[in-house]
Amino acid sequence: MNDIRRSILWVVFGFSMVLLWDKWQVHNGNKATFFPSAVVAAPTAESNPAGSPIDASLPSAGVSANTALGQAPTGASAPSAQAVLTEVTTDVYKLTFNSEGGSLVGAQLLQHAADGHTRKEMGQFPLNLLTQDGTHTYIAQSGLIGGEFPNHKTPMSLVSSGTTLADGQDELQIKFESAEVGGVKLVKTYTIKRGTYAIGVQHAVVNNGAEVAKPQLYVQLVRDNVQSANSTPFYSTFTGPAIYTEEQKYQKVAFTDIDKGKADFIKTANDGYVSMVQHYFASAWVLGEGVARDNFARKIDNNLYAAGAITALGDIAPGQSKTLDSRLFVGPQEEKVLEVVTPGLELVKDYGWLTILAKPLYWLLEKIHGFVGNWGWSIVLLVLTIKAAFYWLNAKAYKSMAKMKAINPRITEMRERLKSNPQQMQQEMMKIYREEKVNPLGGCLPIMIQIPVFIALYWVLLSSVEMRNAPWILWINDLAQPDPFYIMPLIMAVTTMIQTALNPLPPDPMQAKLMWLMPLMFSVMFFFFPSGLVLYWITNNILTILQQSFINKRMGVPLKFTLPFELFKSKPQVK
Numbered sequence: 154m155n156d157i158r159r160s161i162l163w164v165v166f167g168f169s170m171v172l173l174w175d176k177w178q179v180h181n182g183n184k185a186t187f188f189p190s191a192v193v194a195a196p197t198a199e200s201n202p203a204g205s206p207i208d209a210s211l212p213s214a215g216v217s218a219n220t221a222l223g224q225a226p227t228g229a230s231a232p233s234a235q236a237v238l239t240e241v242t243t244d245v246y247k248l249t250f251n252s253e254g255g256s257l258v259g260a261q262l263l264q265h266a267a268d269g270h271t272r273k274e275m276g277q278f279p280l281n282l283l284t285q286d287g288t289h290t291y292i293a294q295s296g297l298i299g300g301e302f303p304n305h306k307t308p309m310s311l312v313s314s315g316t317t318l319a320d321g322q323d324e325l326q327i328k329f330e331s332a333e334v335g336g337v338k339l340v341k342t343y344t345i346k347r348g349t350y351a352i353g354v355q356h357a358v359v360n361n362g363a364e365v366a367k368p369q370l371y372v373q374l375v376r377d378n379v380q381s382a383n384s385t386p387f388y389s390t391f392t393g394p395a396i397y398t399e400e401q402k403y404q405k406v407a408f409t410d411i412d413k414g415k416a417d418f419i420k421t422a423n424d425g426y427v428s429m430v431q432h433y434f435a436s437a438w439v440l441g442e443g444v445a446r447d448n449f450a451r452k453i454d455n456n457l458y459a460a461g462a463i464t465a466l467g468d469i470a471p472g473q474s475k476t477l478d479s480r481l482f483v484g485p486q487e488e489k490v491l492e493v494v495t496p497g498l499e500l501v502k503d504y505g506w507l508t509i510l511a512k513p514l515y516w517l518l519e520k521i522h523g524f525v526g527n528w529g530w531s532i533v534l535l536v537l538t539i540k541a542a543f544y545w546l547n548a549k550a551y552k553s554m555a556k557m558k559a560i561n562p563r564i565t566e567m568r569e570r571l572k573s574n575p576q577q578m579q580q581e582m583m584k585i586y587r588e589e590k591v592n593p594l595g596g597c598l599p600i601m602i603q604i605p606v607f608i609a610l611y612w613v614l615l616s617s618v619e620m621r622n623a624p625w626i627l628w629i630n631d632l633a634q635p636d637p638f639y640i641m642p643l644i645m646a647v648t649t650m651i652q653t654a655l656n657p658l659p660p661d662p663m664q665a666k667l668m669w670l671m672p673l674m675f676s677v678m679f680f681f682f683p684s685g686l687v688l689y690w691i692t693n694n695i696l697t698i699l700q701q702s703f704i705n706k707r708m709g710v711p712l713k714f715t716l717p718f719e720l721f722k723s724k725p726q727v728k
Contacts, residue, residue, distance in 0.1 A: 254305030255329030291376035301335035336362020350484025373461025394460035398425035510609035529625025632685035646676035648694035
């Protein structure tokens, strides 16, 4: 029966690893290895029947009318030599606008430090989220298609004054105006408010021509496929487009699926947003509710991708104009910030399949931080709270383990004595269990119930931008970065070995070796994990050891460490 119990535990452990691997693959934008979902091929880009040259950086899908593109400038989306850059500074931003299309080509987040720098250095080294240089491209563009209209390649003039949000000023407007193209003029007005990462963007289309204009407005985010600097061989987070609609909710679009023409997402909607997501930060174009749009995600260069939406503005008669208000979010994945921008935007902070557990855990972590003011101690107190909530459940498991450890010598002796008679061995084993009132499966269920909670907490700590640049104590200046001296991973490895030594070894030597090897291999992985995750695991290990020791003492079972040295000794071959 003990063998059955151990086998079940290993099956549970193996299946958990399979699920974790699959979800890790999907979270990184890859296909699931063991449980792949059906993939719907994306429709091909519509052709250009007019035969006019189309800039690869312009979207080519139409809304409803399937309008063919008119003449558009060819070439890459790099800024021209005549482009004029305008810098705008607010309390949270330093933004850079390009006169070519009035595009947003730079966004420094002044309240977040660049990778590799501490919170104290964020004034000198702010984080560059949007940028366009020789090594990295990540920009926000918009324009008109459906004819010879202004687009993101069209030169525009800055017609507003003031590029700094002054003290006492709550709002700053940046306005760009194009020359007439095909009799149509485009006016973009960016409204930036104090203390917010959501930028209001109004597109005004003026028809000064002699004929009715039928333009379509596109908004898009363009970036390369460079992964987050926080990615390691052992853990990574999703980088790429994500599209949200009420119909299908949150859908990630992997760069690799775009390459293969197999990107699966809702193409037509009247709500939602289109975003670009990376670890801790995101950007998103949000059109108004009820505005019909076609969503797209496509490749426009060797490693350059665009995700956005196109909406028809309808007929604009000569001398008339139409406006469309939208919002552009560029900032950190802070849940309170995201929730007020638009419904569903908080999902860019992706907890995966355990969102239903992760969200309340994050809420509790945030409440604890409100009292203690330190994210490191907040993690410790949160784990302590969870362990307290599961105390009686853990107590049942540890009592079962203590009983098993107490009778383990009898089981081992009996197995050795009756190894040539398996049937009698099972009968004797069941007899011992009945006499000692031991349930060999008693420790399984309590552990299984807690696994999803601690996996959810893992994703909370991995996904929360609050951990970034957050100090704990002494040399730990950033809970989102690995321990520079590897002290915490070493402590974790030691506590893991102690915890393993407190458990009874399986009678089977191979299972016993795996019982020791797996935790050690797991500990090695954590040498490269963020300090916040390692702190959470250390705290959990220590509390588990204390609780197990306390229960053993109450039951009168001596606290004995089962060391693995005998297991790994090479046995002499019998000749």
